[in-house]
Amino acid sequence: MTPELPRGWDRSTEDQADPAVIPDTAEIEVPDELRAEIEEYMSRYPDHRSASIPALHAAQRVHGWCSPLAIRQVAAVMRVTPAYLSSVASFYDQLNEDPVGRNKVYVCTSVACHLVKAKAVFEAIAAAGHDLEDTEIREFECLGACDMAPMASVNGRYIGPLDAGDAPEIVAAIREGRTPLPGRGLEDEDYRLPWGGRA
């Protein structure tokens, strides 16, 4: 079994280059809307650096990932170094410094879901969706919906309980830009657990 290596371990370091300084908004173009959104986040906090996560989220929505350009744009607006933002982006599971895909399919395989065979659900979705474009399918830790176990979050919408047989429909819905499994999402009106309870 290959041990899990930290991300980026195989990337070369540029030890000759000067550290990236704070880019100036005069030198780098930032889409107006993105800039306004980041500035609005900055205004919410006593210290504008508190906006780093919401700002990176916003840039990720625009660029699809926290690309070097996305990070430089945020850095310019927030007046912090790209390295600082990279340190933040690399810490959090929902911020991606690699172009993993805009569609996010998080399949929970944490303890409670594990007990009701979540791994099989993940494998079925991963197999059915192996050729899906612009989509990240990954195992995720407890999503706080163990009453729906086994469950997944598709672009933020919680669905469950799932079984492997649901995989083709979930993948087809993503491919066609539809909402997967209508009626079986936590936010759906009158959503019920299989035993009849409400979540």
Added chain:
Amino acid sequence: MSALDQLRLIKNLNDPKLRTIAGYEEGGGYRALRKALTEMQPEQVLAELENSGLRGRGGAGFSMGKKASFLPKGAMDKYLCCNADESEPGTFKDRLLMQKNPHLLIEGIAIAAVAAGANRAFIYIRGEYELQAGILEAAVREAYERGYLGRGILDSDHDVELVVHRGAGAYICGEETALLDSLEGKRGNPRLKPPFPANQGLYQGPTLINNVETLCNVPSIIEHGAEWFKSVGTEKSSGTKLVSVSGNVRRPGNYEIPLGMRAGDIVYGLAGGPPEGRSVKCWFPGGSSAPVLLEEDLDLDYDFETMAEAGSMLGSGAIIVVDDSQEIVGLALRLAEFYRHESCGKCTPCREGTNWTVKMLERIDNGEATPADLDTMADVQTNIMGNCLCVLGDSMAMPIGSMIEKFRHEFERHIEEKRLEHGGLPLAAHGGRADVAVGSPAA
């Protein structure tokens, strides 16, 4: 229990009226905040909270009123952070409260902020709870419009600004000091304590940090009084508790129970027990970080002190039930992988200990382990405990240690089976020496 009249947090929870501020007010909402501002002094509010015996619902179970009273008095910037990171595996109660009754939380925050003298409040909600964050943001806007939040709330001289802050996927940000760093826009690394947040927290200012459910209990305590609150529960665990029951049960879900209810009545009575023909092998009484208990422990009362006496903890109030069809080694591995992934990496015992525990459990499945490895693994857990900056390391060490202790035979059997499966010699054939036990007999 006499069910319905004891429901406090989730009574009428599915009433669609609660989705709007007008509906919430109609049911008596924001009355407690008005009372706290017009009929009481902040000290009285603090005293009421302390007298109620309300203990933190986020994991540690510390007295809420006492913690709030630790904040220094006087005019200065003080902060309140509502911990809505809810990432402890098995826990999904805060999600329910925020989604179905957002104004209850906002009212609780406003009252607690007034009592502690905090002028700025934040709800740190995990990034995955997009639905709930959207609901809260809309509710906060409504509360601002009605003057329950903002400058001089309800024409008093108290300011309470409230911002919903979304995280981005990191269990460790539920640890209170990691939460503060994350909220300041940094990586979520825990801080060394002391200083405790009550003295030096967010932006170096005095900060009160409480769980969603804790704060949701505040309005009713102020409205009905400490005595009313204490009329349910046990002496040291007053009130009701939202319990998230999951795993191998027929009716997984959130249940509100009076603290001190028999655990078996929760697992079997409310949640329906394990599926047909199955029995309870073990259960986590307080999220995946709690040491496991056995079937016979279901006779215990479910409250803070009894769970602690039994060598476990009530934690976040998440009961995960494991039935007898489950393999303990696979469960331990899944658990250890979680903590390895979520360790922030700051302290060596936690960063390395979680990693090595995973590796040793994988060795078992690869047929490379011997029973001696169990002692090493138990040793690793002991060396993590108490030697880290925060308790994430302990949160793996405690349940894994308890599994090795309580299911040692199963671990040993598993080790033996896997070794034979992979072509190893039975242990007895060579005196149990690890170096010759591994590998194919033909080699």
